[in-house]
Amino acid sequence: MIQNHDLTLQDFQYQEDEALYTPTFIDPGRKSVFMAVIDLGDEHQVRECSAAEYYHLTGSTPCQNKLQKMKDEAGITTIESSATTKKTFKSTAYNNYAIYALN
Structure with a gap:
């Protein structure tokens, strides 16, 4: 069990880190929720999760x-669709929304 969680950069040795850990780089993209690239020297592994995969995995x-x-x-649904909107530039429409929301 680790007692000391206050680690600094000086607590790590390059040779030990290179032998035990795989460097992973994460790039949040526009088409993927995330993309991780694992550098294994001459070869790279790419892992990514699209938005559709994310929604499927989370069950949303x-x-x-x-x-x-x-x-x-x-x-x-009918109540929500008949509600007035607050997204307007007309003061009368916004006033109608405020009256509806306060009721």
Whole structure:
């Protein structure tokens, strides 16, 4: 069990690190949630996770579908779609939104 968690750069030796650890570089991209490149000398391993894979792995798509079905059955979808929007430049439209939200 490690008692001291206050490690500094001087606590590591290059030869030990090179033998025990694989350098990994993470690049958050626009098309992938993450991309990790592992440098193994002459070869590189690339691991990436697209947004679709991320949503599948986290189960958020089925959860969203279930939530939408529950909203439809309870009639919440019609209430949400009929609500006025706060995204407007017209003061009267925003005033209507404020009245609706406060009720």
